[in-house]
Amino acid sequence: MDLATKRLRKEYTALKKNPVDNIEAVPLESNILEWHYVIRGVGLYEGGFYHGKLVFPRQYPMKPPSVYMITPSGRFETNVRLCLSMSDFHPETWNPLWSVGSILIGLCSFMNENTPTTGSIETSDQEKQALAKTSLAFNCQPNQIVFRKCFPHLVELHADLLKQAAAIAETSQEAVDDDKLIHNE
Known part of the structure; x- marks a missing residue:
């Protein structure tokens, strides 16, 4: 078993024992290197359920994952790699001690900022709130197979x-x- 698989299995066990507030994350049954998460929105995103994915390289934890948001949020483009300090856009700032939980906590924090980056968009507060209200319905559509399964x-x-x-x-x-x-x- 490679280091990435061992580490990600350990992190999954840890997340099940000590879940992170407002975040759920699970690996695909068929691929431990692809994780899907749901962030329960706070602030402007209150009431929202934001689905996304983390795609880990075989070299994890020595190299960072790609981060994607799938649910429209008004903050990030959908299905586009996001440029974050803890993503594969910035391997020079990656810390191998970071975990799935810390990556997602960082994403939540960044979501509530207005700092522009690759993959971010600008929308009004009203649009963000409207998207929050429709997010669960979006995620539960029949074509959202991975969300429905995870x-x-x-x-x-x-x-x-x-x-x-x-x-x-x-x-x-x-x-x-x-x-x-x-x-x-």
């Missing part, structure tokens, strides 16, 4: 939220119908 509990959460919204809408419609009956008599 995070089935979030797909279930989305289905539950849809059922709750439908029940509220039905109750509201019944109240409107009852009001019409009362006023028409």
Whole structure:
């Protein structure tokens, strides 16, 4: 077993034992070098579920991963390598002691800044908030196969939220119908 595989398995075990607040990360079952994460948004991104991936080189931890954001956030382009100090854009600043958890904490921090970089975009606060509200629905679309496989509990959460919204809408419609009956008599 190579060093990257050993290290990433160890990190996965550590993340399961001590999860990072507002972050979930799992490797693909078929490829330990590709991890998928979900960041639960804070601040302007409150209520959002932001899916992305980390692609590790065979030389990890001596070389850094590529970092991607898949869910539209208003901060980063989707499916584009992001230029971060802890990504493969800057191997000269990489520290082999950094882990999946520390990389994702750094990404969360950077997400809440406005510093421009390769892969970042500028949008209004309102657009970021609107994208946060639709992020889980985006991730749970049938074509988002990897998200659905890696995070089935979030797909279930989305289905539950849809059922709750439908029940509220039905109750509201019944109240409107009852009001019409009362006023028409």
